[in-house]
Amino acid sequence: MTAKKTVPPTLQELAATKTGDPDMWELRLYVAGKTAKSQAAQENLKKLCEENLPGKYRIEVVDLLVYPQLAKGDQIIAIPTLVRKLPEPIRKVIGDLSNAERTLVGLQLRSTRS
């Protein structure tokens, strides 16, 4: 599975990817294999971050088909879900992120930037 290169294999490793950099946006995208929306969400998220957070973001993609147990921490029910881990507080956006405006508002990226 392609998830191998994007998903840390253990919870420990996953936790270790967190950094204390306050300017860094830590985003985690939960996907389910290669469903249409999972793939769209990955592409949309990458584009969105490049345009709005260049050089200030880190994306982890978690494939729940491979690691369903990883959903617990963020209480994921619907997939795909994007979770903003940092800056706090945690925010979630569900869907393929194709609506950029709604995604940015959901991440509170609009207000934090202005």
Add this chain to the structure above:
Amino acid sequence: MPQPAQATINAPSIEQLLQENQELRRRAQEAEEILQALHRGEADAILVEGVHEQVYVLGTADDSYRLMIEHLPYSAATLTPESAVIQINASFIDMLKLPAESVLGKPIGEFIAEDSVSEMQALVREGLQGNAKREIVFERGDGTTVPVYLCAKLEQEGARGSCLVISDLTEQRHYERLLETQEALRVSEERLRLADRKKDEFIATLAHELRNPLGAITYAASIIGKSEIADASVKWASEVIERQVRHMARLLNDLLDVGRISTGKMKLDMRRIDLATVLDAAIEASRPIIERYRHTFEVIPPSEPVFLTGDAERLAQVFTNLLSNSAKYTNPGGRLCLTAKKQAEEAVVSVSDVGVGIAAEKLPHVFDLFYQADEGFERTKGGLGIGLSLAKRLVEMHSGTIEAFSEGLGKGSEFKVRLPAL
């Protein structure tokens, strides 16, 4: 959760309640968001908690089913009870050569060729009773038509309507037509073969019947020529008759031989023979025509005796034909040459002349039956276009080969026969 310093042990403080309230609101909002997202179809997978967490991918089963229908080699559509098109697959679009939006929602009748409309109505009616099959002609967007085999079936689940499965018959029709053409060709080939055989039989009978009276004519002519009343002109006339009859007999014999070879009735008397004997016979037989044309005739015999297995008479006929042919197609006073030698394990006999030659494009046809290189070339030279063909067939019956060479028109020609030598 941080505990306010003034908090009593039993009752939560206002701040605690407010904080709890805020947390509950947040969770309620999140739940609301999830529900709405699901409702809007924004998620295509759900994580279900059981003994283990498990991801259910929504729509996956439907997707593969839909793909299967899309990629079937058959066109398919579903209709409302009023025969309006509500679903179609890619094949259907391809078949009609129309964009999906101009098909969906329209009565199916709009896409049926006029002649087929009543048939289609009956089919849909029968389809709603259960299922039905008929041949229908669709009309495409570009006005062309496509014959199809259409199955209509009542939809058992959900809204009443019918489901159409359509197999394009175009290819099958092509195939059927191909088969018909093939059959027609086979019949016509058979007829031609029969006609050809009848022709061969007819030629054989004709040659036979025409040859029969010749003996009597020759005999009668010789009696007239030798009788006491015969004066010079009568003698001359009887000689003309005898000579022409001999010529006619030769032609008829050739025709009979062709017939024999065509029908596989030619019998060869295979013996060990000396090539020189065969050539002597051929030279003797062609001497009259060579002399008539006043050709110079050179014979280069083999340096040592060459023996082969064959029918002496038939092989002599081969070389007679070649020599007569050369003599005829060389202007009077020309030069003919016959060379015979043993080369490797073959007897090679070549007949060459300085005659009219053969055009390059006609060279491959000189051995064809009834073929005469130049139809305009003095028809009076006679012949039926049999001699060379007969020579070739006889040589082949002796496991030999014959080839014709010519540098072109006016450059003379050479015929080379190779036969297995002993």
